Amino acid sequence: MTDLPNQRSKPAPTWSSDEFKGRLARRHRKEAGLKFLGLAAIMLAFLMLGILLWTLISGGAQAFRQTHVTLDVPVSAEMVDAADPAGGNYRGVIAEAMQATFPEAPQERMRALSGIVSNAAQFVLRDRIVEDPSLIGQTIQIRVPVSDVYDQLKKGNVDELSDESTRRLSDADIAAFRQLEAEGRITLPFNWALFTQADSRFPELAGLKGAIIGSAYALLVCFLISFPLGIGAAIYLEEFAPKTRFSDIIEVNINNLAAVPSVVFGLLGLAVFLNWFGMQRSAPFVGGLVLALMTLPTIIIATRAALKAVPPSIREAALGVGASKQQVVFGHVLPLAMPGILTGTIIGLAQALGETAPLLLIGMNAFVTSAPSTPFDASTALPTQIFIWADSPERGFVARTSAAILVLLGFLVLMNALAIYLRSKFERRW
């Protein structure tokens, strides 16, 4: 006790003392270090994102354009019977057109030359003639995609100087293509087929229409089920449920479900929807059901958080003027919580859009050459389409895989931007 006055008499460190300055400098250094670490973490994340986008864009950009060839096709009456235009020998007609384009080519080269145009050319021509049979006997001009190997040549992916045996195209093939190019028949327009065609085994014809529609159907079903169910569950838990051990268990379970790997939901879907209910494999409807199971916990959690954020004074005021609990929830709390709920839902749906594993298990990775017209028709979804294309040997699919990923990323960015817009537009601060 006697020491105390002594201690007190010691001069207190002042703002200007060296000791204090040293401590301050150390604290500033530590703060700068923390700031730098945080910045470095962000920069690293951005670098990785940049590398990802750069590889995707550099690899996928080519797939957004497709080489086409313009051909003068003599549609002779011998090849196509006016009485039955759909049954004509269109493969033969295309071969004749190639013959006319390369009049001096020897007969044994004709098969190789016909290979310049895509297999789809005959069907494009058939559809034109069926639509307008009066074209029979005339020479018409059609613009059709070239087959994948020539598309790769046009895009500069074939090393012409390499040894002939190491290429798919012989020197004569390349010369023929260069001749077409010199005649101005080769064009490289935007590849609309990527969005207007369904899948195909030919890269030059393959598109994402089936996958986009399939994904849209699956998300629609997912939304129709998970949105009302999720909000209902959240309202009950937040507004009505008594706080008992039972509701605690439910809460823990919901949080657990949100973290369950998606493949588990896929197995559940396979066992319940396909094997037990006997629903159709590969249908976007079943995909939507499985995705709904996966999205439900996310929506419940987001909705509960949004409901909780509505100040109690609003509830109490409404109850105070005599509103029933139901009137309070639907008239006041829910509308005020809606922006938060929508944001959570959209983020949940965006997650569902990119989900692959559960869809693989219910067969949505099938090869389907037509877009689904109802949610019950077999179809693929965007992520499963990427999965299929990534596994195809043809060169053209390598670029198309990257392009499909870019399209998927585009949709994800759109959905997330919508969520941010809704939040900033309607969010109310109390």
Added chain:
Amino acid sequence: MKSFGITATALSVIALSATAAAARDQIRIVGSSTVFPYTQAVAEEFSNQTGAPAPIVESTGTGGGMQIFCEGVGENTADITGASRAMTKSEYDLCVSNGVTDITEAMIGYDGLVMAVARNSEADWNLTLEQVYLALAAEIVQDGKLVPNPYMNWSEIDESLPDVAITVMGPPPTSGTRDAFVELAMHAGCEENAAAMELAEAAEKKSDWVKENCSRMRTDGPFIEAGENDNLIVQRLNTDPNALGIFGYSFLYENMDTLIDVHLNGVDAEMETIASGEYPLSRPLFFYVKDAHRGVIPNLQEFVDEYMSENALSDTGYLSERGLVALPADERAELQARVTSGEGDFSVTE
């Protein structure tokens, strides 16, 4: 609460229409990922030619396809399954126990499994199956007993081989390609290995000994399971000129400019050598048709006819353009007659 009522009604309507939609007009095909590209080609061609709805082709793997195919008879089951090996006894029994008794088997041709390396590899790769076995088996025979594979460099196996570390990328155990590789390369290589055969002769049954001791691939590094995606293997080979890859012939065919095949037992991997069986890693491909569905599922018979047409199957057909190695003409004619008619008995016995 009203909106929940509406939702419930909507849900039951959807569920009802789901059952109604089960009556299908599309053919459903499952099965091997190796047969998948060929079935895909026929499906697309068939739909383009006839205007019929395109068959749904799903790649489930040979075993997975058999499971789905043998589930039973009826609209909710698959019509055709592809297989990169013949149906086994247990799969046939499963089919029969579920009422799938009338099956037609069609062997559509051969597929080559190749070992390939980047063109910029300095060495000239020429291996025997015995060397492949010694490089990749988990255990090999030395001094009369099984020991963990000691080889890390190709030159340790044989002086004439390049002095580089063994790096081989191949399919995972779930893949039919892996089964085929084990059977065609590892077992055959094992049987060429004198030290292993000494032990095998001493065993009760030679083939059982081989199956038991030569099937396991090593897991200590030199053999890398590269996943089901063969394009990834192709990319990895291009970055590492000393690595070898194992995949289907069609991937080599599409990447001729950067890859070259490893000669096995002195034979080049080409269409001709695969068809003749000279190239040691060629295997037959099959599909199986559920005969009870013919005439019931619309277009199934027509689809089988298209699959069996010369246009598809012959050596100048569109399947061979995709890398299928066609059957000889006389075998093909017999096959076409048998499969399109759906006649002839099929059963699998031990």
